[in-house]
Amino acid sequence: MALKISYMLKETGTNLVRRISLTIAAILTISISLALFGSSLLARDGVANATQRWEGGIEFVVWMNPEADADQDAAIRRSIEESPAVASSTYVSQEEAFEEFREMFADSPELIEAVEASDLPPSYRVVPTDPDADVVVELGSQFRNQPGVRDVVFASEAIKDIQLQANRISNGLLWVSIALLIASALLILNTIVVAIGARRQEIEVMKLVGASNWFIRLPFMLEGLVHGLIGAGFAVLAMWGVRNWVIDGFSRSQSLALLEGLKVNNAELINRSLWVLAIGVAVGIVGSAFAVSTKLDV
């Protein structure tokens, strides 16, 4: 068994090195496509984080005073729930607000340390029946001067615009990366077909002397897997770069105040990196498996 494993690894390594230009082409294509794919996921995450409290058609938020008493709170709740112009509303308690805060600033433990749930105001997030800006402002303003209310904040047109454009960009990136992923799988397939062609004589002898089907196939499958894995590895590096320099750069930018909340925390980045690695491996295996099953008649 030990000999079999070392034989497989040796054969796979020889195949990769023997046609180095094809190997590099396959790895580059898959890394570029996966880097785009991963970046589009990160862009989505970043925008979702930045506009978290405005998702699902929420048009304005009624911030309560943390010191507001139960009667004041009940009055506001009643007037929101009973208003015919309100489609739905969500109450975010101090604990829930703190939970959101912790998620948003997961990478800044000192900030989380400095804040307690009681520092954060509870709020009502309101979805009106009519999203027209004038109607929304009129409706929201009714709550502004009520007792117990600290402030009413509206989703600005800019935020809605950012959501829309960011979704367009990340959807575009997603489609381009899917097309490139298909190209990568085809490139891996062709690389393996060339490898099989170059080793036709050896394969013929292996069949004659009774090498098992998997013994013949596996080095080629491993070759595809290595293409996918190395390509995905580079893509993951690129994704860390995108997070650290591009997304964090936006969030530090003073000129674009709206983008301050644009953040992707480490947990999200690791999650997306694992996805990219899994997809890289899958593309490598699918490409090589297809080559092996159609071109390797064992």
Add this chain to the structure above:
Amino acid sequence: MIKLENVSKSYKGGTNTAALQNANIDIGKGEFVFLVGPSGSGKSTFIRLLNKEEDPSDGRIFVAGKDIGQLSSWKVPYLRRNIGCIFQDFKLLEKRTVAENVAFALEVIGRPRSVITKQVPAILELVGLADKVDSFPTQLSGGEQQRVSIARAFVNRPLILLADEPTGNLDPTTSVGIMRLLDRINRTGTTVVMATHDRGIVDTMRRRVVELDKGTIVRDQAQGVYE
């Protein structure tokens, strides 16, 4: 050891394409059988059917008591481990040395290193190439290359040795050496089936002769001659 029951093989396309027609034969353990006949008579098809490189269109083939038509594809390699094959064109790997070519046959069926380092020199000694272990096939004569090919086919001690025109590319003197080697292997109990055009060899050896003509067995003679 080998049994064919009403075996026919035809290829798609063309009109008269039956490569083998209704063949019936029984070859015992340790026999040496010559397959003779003109080109296109079905000798190579016969050999390829035994090795399950091809499947018959009709009939059943038994090797070592097993109906090989019933074998699932993943079991075919295990059948082939019991069948050694040699060819007119040797099918050696040019980038590997003599020893590596022989060792390759053991490596790819997962034999341990300890077995390989013991068996490869022993079989190369048997075929008379102990002094050529590090040579490459292109540095060898045709006869020597065929000996490497025989060593590779026999190193796993198969029950059956199939030889398709093994002397087809060799001069008469070299051919005699190869036949001596095959005879020696046969004496160890290995069944040998050899397709040949070489009248001199068949007439000298006087072994069982099966003659094919247009895919039909027209003669099956013990201690036979070429025609």
